[in-house]
Amino acid sequence: MFVRWACALLAIAASSVICDAQSTYDAIIVGSGPGGLVAAEYLSRDPSVSVLILEAGLKSLAATGGTAGPDYAKSQGLTAFDIPGEYDNTIYTRDYAQYRVDWISGTSMYLGKLVGGCSSINAALYFRPPNEYVTQMQWPFSAESMMSKMDENEKIHSHTDQPSTDGQWYTQEGYKIVSKAFSAQGHREVTINDASARNSKDKTFGHAPYSFKNGKRDTPANAFWAPMSKRSNVQLMTEAKVDYVLRTGGKATGVVYNGGNAKALLSSRGTVIMAAGAISTPKVLIQSGIGPSEQLNLLKGNNKFPGVAQADGITNPYVGRNLFDTNVVFPSFSHPDMKSFRYGDRASWAIDQYMNKNASGPFSSPGPTLIGYENFEVQGRMYEFQTTVLTRGFGEYTARNDALTTSLYVNNPESRAASGFDKNGNWYAFKEGTPYFGTNRDLVALQTYTSRVVGAMTAQGATFLSGSGSDADSVAKWVASNRGLIAHHFGGSCYASSDSSAGSKRCADEKMRVLGTSNVFVADASAMRDGTVNPYGFIMYMGREVAELVSSYISTGGAGDAWATQQPSQGITYGVQSSTDQSNES
Template sequence: MPKGYDFIIIGGGSAGSVLAGRLSEDPSVQVLLLEAGGSDRHPFYHLPAGFAKMTKGIGSWGWETVPQRQMQNKIFRYTQAKVIGGGSAINAQIYTRGNAQDYDDWRQMGCEGWGFDDVLPYFRKAEDNGTYENRFHGKGGPLGVSEPRAPLPVCEAYFAAAAALGIPRNMDVNGETQDGVGYYQLTQRNVRRSSAAMAYVAPNRHRKNLTVKLGAQVRRLIVVKGRATGVELIDGTRLYAESEVLLSSGAIGSPRLLQLSGIGPAEHLGSLGIDVIFDQPQVGANLQDHLDLYCISELAGPYSYDRYAKPHWAVIAGLQYIFGRKGPVASSLFETGGFWYADRDARSPDIQFHLGLGTGIEHGVAAMPQGGITLNSCYLRPRSRGTVRVQSANPSKAPLIDPNYLQDPLDREMSIRGLKLTQDILSQSPLAKYILAERLPGPSVTTDQDYFNFICQHSKTSHHCVGTCRMGPDDGAVVDTSLRFNGVEGLRVIDNSIMPTVISSNTNAAAIMIGEKAADMIKAQHGMG
């Protein structure tokens, strides 16, 4: 009989790492963490600026979307992390939680226990905040949260430019109000990335009751008489869980594995020759993501970090970091931004900005020969809904990812408004000494049709996919409010796929909160210490 465990966690990303760290606090239970990706030993995983390399390279599975029908069949690169720590190991380390109303909306949908006052203690529990300790922030938690160490003068000019349009400065967008521009706090400690794996797994690898397996791809869940009892790996190895199987593979990976296991929309699975164990049409439905648009301006001088792409400047950048923990290597490159309104009647900010201190930082974004800055915007509460579907019973095949961007006309309108707002900010006088000219969209883009055509060429995912294993009180929901799978015993889904609606910001901090809250629910149910 193969060795059994009490809990098997599938996916060592943000939520899965939290579960591994928290559940193994009880020495009486055996916890197994399975991560399909590799280790995070490469130094780029730990340097703040390293994300730009990892989202394009070894840190990603290399998946793409299907052609986007509402965007002239544009295909998006859809980065999904291939490393312990998941998205938290390759993202831009921006620590934002969304708006309080996002969570209160979940509660009003019937998700009791998920209002803002319910989830705030878990955000605080996770934090070791280097700046704040108050109602909104905590110290002493596993996750390092700190202020940027390498802002540039152009950031302050950006704040002044926003102020010229009536957009206030906000010192803490995770505090009393989200409105305004400012520096984002970052998931960093001592000017190094604080991924979920570094925060929750690495310090606890010595625990005898915690087993971590890397490169462990799960072929399918084992379900016996309506109960999840374990997993089968690609190589045929079977591993068993006495208490629960915890699926934490993300908004793409979790519905993908469920469908490969015969749990999902029966008609689609049957068409692929997959034996249907449980018909659940909502598995892989309700996909939501933020579409990221960008305005790029060429600079009049070396005011951004672009010059450090040249070999001799790269050496200088390395020395700056080694000896002073400053300079471009110490920067997440997108640590400045804020929240404002495309619709002034919106219940809270519906546009988010990220000021990139360079150009060509991410895949598909043009670089300026003389150096530049990039001001991204995304519409935060899209109405469009997409899907994740397996395309084959073969687990080596990439899933069919369809965010269905701009399917709803309001998403298109608000996205264009957000892009125009970034142009307005960059054209204000406080930035005049820094900016030579706007290059994208540029002066030739004038009508809404021009803007739409531009977006269909120049846009990307914000990497904020959620919703594909929706939580809810209704029979159609994939999981209940304790994240237990409706229809399969002994199985929970614990990651951003459970969000009924996408939150109004970056999503990594919320994934960590979900892991913290789920760990407490599991401990309470099983009488764990």
């Protein structure tokens, strides 16, 4: 039977003693990101399965016990994370810095360190990928499996492209301007997540879809945590940063967290599920002695990394490699018909409507109004592009009352980076290579798309504010000068694949287990080989897929040939995705 955590930390001669839990667990989930919470909810439906979720950060939404938020929200027990309109006021402000990761060197990241991970602090844009995505990236599961499990998830969480509870769309001036510009170029308006639309994205646009319910965030920290929080066989611990996975050879036996001050152990049939995100999951794996040999050798003599020396290292050359992020630029436009809306202003009328009229009005949305897609070939490679329209200008144009932003993305770049430690034990997201315009083809692709969007907008009376001119050369120079902007759509750093050939660069096997281990599973964006639409919805699906595999492992205790440990192919890869690995070639 599951027993509540009941150990106290002891201090002897100013050094901490590792304290054990009074029970073991069938599943220890590292990180409470969307994949982790979805997996935990499914597993804990079985009262005989004990689940422990370890989250490095703090409580978030009201459902988790969070309380942080503006004074106006307290009368209704809401946090800033519950209210969509507070998005700009949380993720990008110093007041909420404690909710962002603080262990990445060299680069400022707006990655969530709170219950729900980035799904509690992002814009909650919710997309179903096209069916061909799973085939192109050699995902271990079929499109039918993806769709059926997303169907199952949607019985628990809500999604809508009309977030205001009164059924009205608000702050639509930018939508109207861009939709007119796109329609003139032959684009068609669709419902973004309809099967016919998501499987034929080229030259389409529609209203932004969110995982909201009753005007509030309905991401996993609410939708999935709320029902399982009442179950006696599941526990969520906050401020519990995992240091490394305890293991005997390739079998995990528990985890150590909070600087070695505490540990939790697995049952004989137990599993570890990595759900800390594409930047942090490889960090924990390498700290556990699982990763590229040069990284393990670098840390082996460092007493700050006891997990590396705990047993023979597991050489998995692809841990932390193949990291991608969506490439993005943020061009701003002015237009005589535009009426900008800045959420950071906290307009009193908008807050009054939200709080006193059933969570309706502009604050039922975080800002994006229109999503548009276009696919075309650049230098022999098929690229997938996305436009996300915001209700205000970007950067120096934020204060203008006639400005809007069209965030322009390359969703499937070929550029890759490698995360890793330096000799001093500092963790870098981009230790080698860059995910941003790392190839000239990626740069040309976004230059071409941006020029198309600028041309479409100026043809309808908009003025391109960001660049020195709207001609193709001026736009190309502007894009090149804005390289390196972070979209936070990371993935690929421990990707899973059905490809087990000698030349495979996969880090996890077709059962989502880290290669070289028997019971360490991946349930976050690390496992995605390639980019597609905003990945949050796919990560939730992945959590459900992994949960079913873990349930099967637990039921058999990992016995039999089906659960034999698989080893990685050797060699390292970073920098540029090879031609055989490009997910969207045609």
